[in-house]
Amino acid sequence: MLKPAIPDNESQRLNALEEANILYSPTEEEFDNITQLASFICKTPISLISLVGEHEQWFKSKYGTDMCTSERDISFCSHAILEPEQLMEIEDTRLDVRFVDNPFVLAKTEPIIYYAGMPLKNHNNMVLGTLCVIDTKPNKLSQEQKNALKSLAKQVEILLELKRKNDYLENIKKQLNEHNAMLKDFAGVVSHDMKMPLANMIITADILKAKFGSKLGEEGLDYLQNLKQAGLRLSGYINGILDHYESDNIAASKNEEFDVNQLLEEIIDLLNITEDCVINLPEDNTIISSNRAALEQIFLNLLGNSLKYNDKPKIIIDIEFSQNPDFYYFSIQDNGIGIPKEKEDDIFKLFTTVAKSDRAGNKGNGIGLSTVKRLVGNLGGNLKVNSEVGEGTRFTFSIKRKA
Missing domain, CATH: 3.30.450.40 (GAF domain)
Structure with a gap:
């Protein structure tokens, strides 16, 4: 041998x-x-x-x-x-x-x-x-x-x-999950730690204005106002990050029965709309069984964007609802500034903004639509956008019905 x-x-x-x-x-x-x-x-x-x-x-x-x-x-x-x-x-x-x-x-x-x-x-x-x-x-x-x-x-x-x-892909996935978990924890800790100092800064600006406004003069008051606005923008940014990373927990909430129109009316009240605005709700009051907390977060972001990114004297928003045995379908159509076709895919990326500023002159943080897409995906649905620059934007999304 x-x-x-x-x-x-x-x-x-x-x-x-x-x-x-x-x-x-x-x-x-x-x-x-x-x-x-x-x-x-x-x-x-x-x-x-x-x-x-x-x-x-x-x-x-x-x-x-x-x-x-x-x-x-x-x-x-x-x-x-x-x-x-x-x-x-x-x-x-x-x-x-x-x-x-x-x-x-x-x-x-x-x-x-x-x-x-x-x-x-x-x-x-x-x-x-x-x-x-x-x-x-x-x-x-x-x-x-x-x-x-x-x-x-x-x-x-x-x-x-x-x-x-x-x-190899499983190993990469494991590493990404670990990094995402670390990033999520880091974002949560930093955001929570920053909220209190920011709140103090905003309150302090109001106190200074109330006590010493007459002595500061117009220029000093402008500085205080800029300080407060910067604090509010940063606070909104932090809240957006927290909402984004909490979206998984929100999507895991239990289903409950509720009236779609009643939910929308409550959200509209939360938005505290002061502009000349008409929001048309679905014709029929429909009771559905779904994740109420997640839908509330989705509509807050989408309706908020329809209000902010609108250059028309009168804001018009149409909300539609339909269903079949497998899915609930929602759409929000506005008459806002619209989104360029080549940018429609980018708007759902985290920290990506398309418009230079909103109706009030503030720049967005690029978190809201990313959070919406994440929530819709976690609820077993799809999110689509169809827009025309200068004419308006239509967001449609589905939510999978659970047996």
Whole structure:
């Protein structure tokens, strides 16, 4: 018996095998289907997907045997991987100097008399192991069977590559989730810690104006007003961040029954509208069962934007509602400044703003629509926008109905 040689690129090959993250992994139906098919096509009782490690070979999938591993020095696959592009076929192992006294060949029960193995390579052309078929008597594959075995080996390589990529993406997803959790915690702590000093700053500006307004003069009062407005804008920004990161918790709230029009009327009252404005509610009062808190947050943001980003003397907002057995549908149409077509996708990105300023001359923070999209997605729906610059904007969104 001849021991198999060690490939010249053995260290790189072993690194590739480790990076594949496949050794000693659980059985998978996709791989088992291939070994079963290989055995059927080649008409052999045994088929294996063998991965050749540093000291042993391990079978990712096996058909027709209970054996899970064997020593590398006596494995047939360790010889097969030395010729990465070739199918190694041994018609009678008893006649091959490499295997004549191999323990598997001399076994009294189910000896390995026939072997055919096609090397398996990764995306960098490193050989990881083989797809092989085994018989207990002399055998010989037809050319069609050889071609089929090579094709099945390619399918194993594809599965290995898909698994590698999936593992990589899962790792990236895990890291992103960890980073997002850290960012969420950081944003929450910073925002909460800043709210009180900001409130004190705003209150102090009002106190200074009340006590010393007559002594400060017009310029001093302007400074105080600018200070207060800056504090209010920053406070709104912080509240937006908190709302954004709390949206997941809001979306997890329990469903409750409520009247759509009553909800909208309460939201309109909260907005404290002072402009010349007409808001047309849905014609019918409809009772729905949904996440009331989430819908309230969605409408506060969308109606707030329709009010702020409007340059018409009279603001007109039309709200529509419909439903089917699977979804609730809402739409909000305004006659505001509109959104350029090329910017419609950007408005849902966090911290992205399109308009330079709103109706009052203030610049937005780019948080509200991102929060709306997040809430709608968490509620199993979709959010769309259709807008015409100078004419107005229509937001439509759906909410999945729960049984």
